Amino acid sequence: MSQLARDCLKNLSKYIPGKQEEDVKEEFGLSSVIKLASNENPLGPSPRALRAAKKALKESSKYPDQHHVPLRSALAVKFGLSPDNFVVGNGSDEIMLLIAQAFLSSGQEVILSRNTFSVYEFVAKLMDGRLLHVDLKDHACDIDGFIEKINPKTKLVFLCNPNNPTGTIVATGKIENLLSKASKDTVVVVDEAYGDYCEREEFTSAATLIGKYDNLIVLKTFSKIYGLAALRVGYGVASRKLIECLNLVKMPFNVNRTGQIAALAALDDAEFVKKSIKNNSLGKKYLYKELSKLGLSFLKTQANFIYIDLKRSAEEVFVKLMQRGIIIRPLNSFGLPMAIRVTIGKPFQNKEFIKSLKEIL
Amino acid sequence: MSQLARDCLKNLSKYIPGKQEEDVKEEFGLSSVIKLASNENPLGPSPRALRAAKKALKESSKYPDQHHVPLRSALAVKFGLSPDNFVVGNGSDEIMLLIAQAFLSSGQEVILSRNTFSVYEFVAKLMDGRLLHVDLKDHACDIDGFIEKINPKTKLVFLCNPNNPTGTIVATGKIENLLSKASKDTVVVVDEAYGDYCEREEFTSAATLIGKYDNLIVLKTFSKIYGLAALRVGYGVASRKLIECLNLVKMPFNVNRTGQIAALAALDDAEFVKKSIKNNSLGKKYLYKELSKLGLSFLKTQANFIYIDLKRSAEEVFVKLMQRGIIIRPLNSFGLPMAIRVTIGKPFQNKEFIKSLKEIL
Numbered sequence: 001m002s003q004l005a006r007d008c009l010k011n012l013s014k015y016i017p018g019k020q021e022e023d024v025k026e027e028f029g030l031s032s033v034i035k036l037a038s039n040e041n042p043l044g045p046s047p048r049a050l051r052a053a054k055k056a057l058k059e060s061s062k063y064p065d066q067h068h069v070p071l072r073s074a075l076a077v078k079f080g081l082s083p084d085n086f087v088v089g090n091g092s093d094e095i096m097l098l099i100a101q102a103f104l105s106s107g108q109e110v111i112l113s114r115n116t117f118s119v120y121e122f123v124a125k126l127m128d129g130r131l132l133h134v135d136l137k138d139h140a141c142d143i144d145g146f147i148e149k150i151n152p153k154t155k156l157v158f159l160c161n162p163n164n165p166t167g168t169i170v171a172t173g174k175i176e177n178l179l180s181k182a183s184k185d186t187v188v189v190v191d192e193a194y195g196d197y198c199e200r201e202e203f204t205s206a207a208t209l210i211g212k213y214d215n216l217i218v219l220k221t222f223s224k225i226y227g228l229a230a231l232r233v234g235y236g237v238a239s240r241k242l243i244e245c246l247n248l249v250k251m252p253f254n255v256n257r258t259g260q261i262a263a264l265a266a267l268d269d270a271e272f273v274k275k276s277i278k279n280n281s282l283g284k285k286y287l288y289k290e291l292s293k294l295g296l297s298f299l300k301t302q303a304n305f306i307y308i309d310l311k312r313s314a315e316e317v318f319v320k321l322m323q324r325g326i327i328i329r330p331l332n333s334f335g336l337p338m339a340i341r342v343t344i345g346k347p348f349q350n351k352e353f354i355k356s357l358k359e360i361l
Numbered sequence: 362m363s364q365l366a367r368d369c370l371k372n373l374s375k376y377i378p379g380k381q382e383e384d385v386k387e388e389f390g391l392s393s394v395i396k397l398a399s400n401e402n403p404l405g406p407s408p409r410a411l412r413a414a415k416k417a418l419k420e421s422s423k424y425p426d427q428h429h430v431p432l433r434s435a436l437a438v439k440f441g442l443s444p445d446n447f448v449v450g451n452g453s454d455e456i457m458l459l460i461a462q463a464f465l466s467s468g469q470e471v472i473l474s475r476n477t478f479s480v481y482e483f484v485a486k487l488m489d490g491r492l493l494h495v496d497l498k499d500h501a502c503d504i505d506g507f508i509e510k511i512n513p514k515t516k517l518v519f520l521c522n523p524n525n526p527t528g529t530i531v532a533t534g535k536i537e538n539l540l541s542k543a544s545k546d547t548v549v550v551v552d553e554a555y556g557d558y559c560e561r562e563e564f565t566s567a568a569t570l571i572g573k574y575d576n577l578i579v580l581k582t583f584s585k586i587y588g589l590a591a592l593r594v595g596y597g598v599a600s601r602k603l604i605e606c607l608n609l610v611k612m613p614f615n616v617n618r619t620g621q622i623a624a625l626a627a628l629d630d631a632e633f634v635k636k637s638i639k640n641n642s643l644g645k646k647y648l649y650k651e652l653s654k655l656g657l658s659f660l661k662t663q664a665n666f667i668y669i670d671l672k673r674s675a676e677e678v679f680v681k682l683m684q685r686g687i688i689i690r691p692l693n694s695f696g697l698p699m700a701i702r703v704t705i706g707k708p709f710q711n712k713e714f715i716k717s718l719k720e721i722l
Contacts, residue, residue: 002602004546006466009606015613017427038424045421057414060406061588063399066378090451093612105367126610185365227422230618241363245370249487251454252376256617257591
């Protein structure tokens with residue numbers, strides 16, 4: 001590390017992404033691979049979004065809309081809120097960064113689950129925050145554990161709901177309980193990147209609480225159910241006061257033009273969303289059945305991936321699956337070295353995964 | 362401002378972009394407008410880039426390459442350096458942010474010109490830096506003024522070369538003089554967003570000094586001569602040690618996939634670059650001649666825009682030009698309320714600008 005770097009850079013860990021298809025093909029001499037490692041939509045991008053993006057490309061020499069006006073207006077209609085309740089980011093992970101930049105000063109407390117999406121911890125460390133971890137309880141966010149740790153000095157709370165990588169949810173009522181106990185000076189972030197896949201009734205988007213709690217930010221993304229991970233568009237929903245701060249710290253042209261236009265079109269693609277949910281739902285049932293037959297311990301999921309506790313080192317299984325052309329995610333980097341996370345794919349992909357897994361175990 | 366915001370947010374100013382074409386059409390009831398306000402390439406995007414981007418779109422559901430491997434490899438060949446000497450950003454403005462995040466701690470000194478691109482100041486304030494401004498000298502960066510102010514406590518220096526909004530350059534020899542006087546603990550940033558348009562021999566890219574100075578970062582962009590502003594791709598060239606720090610603080614998927622692929626293709630579009638330079642060169646001569654006839658005071662430019670000192674409030678001229686369908690940039694937000702900056706357009710755009718300007722003056 002260069003001596004010129006800020007001290008807190010020493011604490012930063014590199015993000016470990018899913019292995020890339022091309023790299024795995026080359027490394028293992030394979031002609032095709034199935035990637036179930038990054039929770040991408042196996043049906044591809046929303047066709048409506050794709051058509052709009054293609055049209056938009058010819059204007060690529062022009063700077064994108066700094067204020068994302070059409071997209072924020074469409075989101076306002078979707079949520080029954082005002083455009084001033086939305087901030088759009090270069091993926092929802094950029095909004096996590098904006099949150100830390102806007103609200104977190106050196107040494108202030110951040111509370112988050114121990115085994116969850118790593119970017120919360122990353123942005124907190126980047127702004128030199130002090131991390132307090134809460135262990136998962138029955139593989140889910142332990143809201144009572146959060147409430148126990150929360151205090152007037154807590155500046156930020158990150159919740160992932162459904163939780164990545166366990167696919168578990170906490171009911172909206174529990175989140176409201178946390179909000180009612182938190183100080184008004186604590187910003188509570190609920191990341192619902194996978195919320196669109198949730199099939200349980202006790203989950204409703206925390207965005208329904210925006211009018212009631214000025215310190216709540218809900219994060220959503222176009223990377224998952226709309227299939228636009230490549231184009232980097234996510235958004236945050238919050239009170240005007242918080243959104244104003246996030247817009248103030250964002251770079252002027254943070255979201256590329258193609259992404260903005262594709263996202264806007266994707267919002268209208270109800271048919272694609274329906275198809276994506278159906279594929280996920282069917283794949284989930286198939287995988288439950290097959291994993292049960294194999295006697296494996298897994299969690300019922302409210303997302304587009306399944307958490308499997310192998311009760312042995314996941315690294316070896318990960319490599320053996322790769323040799324067979326299947327990329328999944330071993331959860332070492334999530335602090336769970338005995339478990340894997342597998343994206344629910346198309347029927348043939350799920351079958352190939354099960355087939356290969358059988359060969360290995 | 363929300364009481365939850367970090368103190369330094371109070372010092373942040375909103376970025377003032379060029380007016381958008383659609384907004385001006387609506388506001389003034391115009392059927393067409395000519396935008397010469399954001400230094401976009403009037404020839405549009407590189408055709409090679411456009412073709413590559415179109416092809417890439419079908420893979421929009423997949424996360425982009427976190428390490429920008431093909432693009433960094435191609436840049437390494439172009440510059441005769443290693444891929445490890447490059448960091449790719451969501452526009453070069455993101456790299457300015459990464460620089461502040463990686464190197465600037467609260468209260469540390471940042472030196473920059475008084476009248477220059479506003480994002481340097483923005484990122485410095487965001488990380489709570491202490492700003493020292495150097496006045497321009499004969500409308501150009503005053504390197505001797507920088508050298509006078511620089512001291513062992515200086516953490517960051519930002520130079521814009523050619524300077525936005527004056528279009529002036531400082532010779533590479535002068536930049537090397539600054540580097541030789543600066544402490545090794547001072548990071549010197551040279552932003553060459555407009556460097557590709559420079560026609561004077563005393564300018565060579567500061568990237569040629571990378572092997573010699575470990576504390577130098579040179580910024581480049583695909584937004585200008587390659588015509589890809591919408592797609593948000595810029596890059597930084599520096600020693601491996603500094604690049605390592607910048608890559609450590611960047612968000613994993615900071616550059617969208619379409620942008621990465623388009624930028625890679627654009628690098629091969631020598632024909633488009635040549636055409637863009639030729640258009641700029643011809644437009645420049647035409648504007649010099651016409652502005653001289655009008656008796657206006659302007660600066661000879663090494664970029665794709667011209668600085669005109671109106672010696673009267675620019676705001677009024679800006680509005681009157683807009684009423685006639687011409688958008689230019691009044692320089693209030695650059696601290697130069699009597700001047701305007703006009704992008705060099707296609708021949709018919711330059712003519713329309715001159716025609717309208719004549720009517721007003």
